Amino acid sequence: MPKLKSRKAAAKRFSRSGSGKLMRRKAFKNHMLQHKSSARKRRITGLTLVHERDAENVELMLPYL
Template identity: 80%
Template structure:
């Protein structure tokens, strides 16, 4: 069997927690921030756990994570 390749774009975006769940960054915090309120920007800061429906697809992209 050949080795599986990691999707490098996904490897840069996801990380695994100690319990084995996948974490991702929240969207909409890159640019066009001047019209967004401070409350909204605080809410979209930080990491969240990937939804269980999406986690299977992400895991396929990251076979050795």
Template identity: 75%
Template sequence: MPKLKTRKAAAKRFRKTGSGKIARRKAFKNHLLQHKSPLRKRRLSKTAIVNERDAENVELMLPYL
């Protein structure tokens, strides 16, 4: 059986937490920040957990995570 390849784009975006869930960054914090409130920007800085319906697809992309 050959080795499975990791999708490098996914490897740069996701990581596994201590409990085994998959963490991701939130969107909308790259540019055009001047009109967003400080509270909104602070909330967008935090990491989020990938939804359980999407987690199966992410795990297929990252076989050795």
């Protein structure tokens, strides 16, 4: 059976946690940060889990993750 290709865009955006769950970055932290409060910016920093309904699609895009 041939090797499967990963979707490179997805490979840059998702990773696995130590327990094997899929992790993603939170949205709204790219630009126009001057009008967002420090508390809001702090809340959207860091990683969070991919929702279970989306996890199946992400795993299809990344067969070897």
